[in-house]
Amino acid sequence: MTRMSDLTLCLIDRPTAPPGESVSIVDADPLQATVLATDFGVNRGDGIFEVAGCVDGRVHALDAHLRRFARSASMLDLPKPNSDAYAEAVRRAIAPLCAQRPGQEVLVKFVLTRGQEMGGTGGPAGWAIAYPCPDFTHDRSGIDVVTLDRGVRSDIMRTTPWLLGGAKTLSYAANKAALREAKRRGADDVLFVSTDGHALEGPSSSLIARINGVLVTPHPDEGVLAGTTQADVFAYAEEVGFRTETRPVLTDELAAADALWLTSSGRLCAPVKSLDGRPMAVDAALTAEWNDHLLARG
Ligand code: PLP
Numbered sequence: 584m585t586r587m588s589d590l591t592l593c594l595i596d597r598p599t600a601p602p603g604e605s606v607s608i609v610d611a612d613p614l615q616a617t618v619l620a621t622d623f624g625v626n627r628g629d630g631i632f633e634v635a636g637c638v639d640g641r642v643h644a645l646d647a648h649l650r651r652f653a654r655s656a657s658m659l660d661l662p663k664p665n666s667d668a669y670a671e672a673v674r675r676a677i678a679p680l681c682a683q684r685p686g687q688e689v690l691v692k693f694v695l696t697r698g699q700e701m702g703g704t705g706g707p708a709g710w711a712i713a714y715p716c717p718d719f720t721h722d723r724s725g726i727d728v729v730t731l732d733r734g735v736r737s738d739i740m741r742t743t744p745w746l747l748g749g750a751k752t753l754s755y756a757a758n759k760a761a762l763r764e765a766k767r768r769g770a771d772d773v774l775f776v777s778t779d780g781h782a783l784e785g786p787s788s789s790l791i792a793r794i795n796g797v798l799v800t801p802h803p804d805e806g807v808l809a810g811t812t813q814a815d816v817f818a819y820a821e822e823v824g825f826r827t828e829t830r831p832v833l834t835d836e837l838a839a840a841d842a843l844w845l846t847s848s849g850r851l852c853a854p855v856k857s858l859d860g861r862p863m864a865v866d867a868a869l870t871a872e873w874n875d876h877l878l879a880r881g
Contacts (some may be wrong), residue, residue, distance in 0.1 A: 589714060592713075632750060638689070673713075693711040723845075725854050733783060784808060798817060816877070
């Protein structure tokens with residue numbers, strides 16, 4: 584469990600100020616209320632966020648997270664977040680925790696909301712909050728996963744872009760509900776599938792399948808979030824000789840996969856040891872190699 588004393592919070596006073604304009608970033612007490620009860624983010628989940636891993640002050644894939652943050656903002660018609668201010672707030676938020684925990688993993692979440700809903704006058708709210716990374720040793724050795732129908736077709740981005748597939752919004756209640764359903768079914772995590780039989784992603788992770796020796800991940804055009812961890816695994820795997828493909832993955836193909844992983848910034852690569860109760864082979868050596876590489880990233 585995270586203790587409040589282990590959290591560090593930095594508030595950004597003008598998170599969508601144009602580049603070059605002055606923005607102040609202030610340390611704040613995470614035990615004090617800082618977001619107004621009238622904020623769209625609080626009332627509607629109308630806002631965006633990112634979570635990045637860090638070790639010893641290095642934020643993994645920060646530029647990729649900032650780019651995706653800007654892309655999510657654009658998909659929600661939010662003003663563009665000031666990337667320099669967010670990068671500074673992230674570094675300031677993680678500094679004390681990383682200093683207290685040399686060599687250990689720390690997570691940082693950064694958020695932008697739409698601002699005031701109920702006649703308030705403030706603009707969008709922005710902040711970065713750092714906290715210790717949970718112990719993922721168990722998950723990194725293998726997780727039990729169930730497939731759950733997401734109730735959408737794989738062409739959702741063309742037919743229904745207002746569902747915001749592929750944006751990292753604050754509206755994660757359905758993702759959390761899916762995880763509770765997985766627990767009820769005795770599993771650790773979920774792989775969402777489309778109504779037309781495509782494997783998609785987890786509620787907070789990307790899918791990588793090894794099929795006939797090729798590493799495959801579903802295409803962002805199918806309404807999945809473009810994973811920063813998956814991208815860095817693919818870049819590394821290509822360097823060491825793997826072929827990779829980003830393309831639709833049919834659920835039927837998963838039966839032929841010789842390994843599956845769910846990847847995300849905090850937990851990194853979690854190998855799937857069973858899918859819908861069917862045991863899957865775990866490649867422990869390859870998983871450890873990937874996770875070591877991910878932890879060493881700048
Ligand atoms: N897909 C969803 C829906 C997510 O929420 C996340 C991360 O939380 C991912 C995929 C994995 O993305 P990343 O590897 O950038 O953390």
